[in-house]
Amino acid sequence: MDEQQTAQSSQETVAPATQPTPVAAPVTPVTGTDAPYGGKKGSWATWLLLYVVIAAIAYGVIWYFWLNK
Incomplete structure (x- = not known):
């Protein structure tokens, strides 16, 4: 057993x-x-895209609230 x-x-x-x-x-x-996205050379592009998206959203939110004042 x-x-x-x-x-x-x-x-x-x-x-x-x-x-x-x-x-x-x-x-x-x-x-x-997907070497451009997964490789070391493409990591900067991924972070840049992420930064641009976050910056665009933040800029849009700030601009929206400042515009409504």
Whole structure:
């Protein structure tokens, strides 16, 4: 009984370990395909886009409230 329980526990331990592997495998091709967004060269573009969007929203909110005064 102890050997069967150890085999079952080892199988349960292996199952979660194999699940992240297929999940992590598609991430690498996607990062390679979307190199401008996922690569180090494209990280500045992502932060710049994020900064522009936040700045535009903040500018729009401030302009909206100042315009209504």
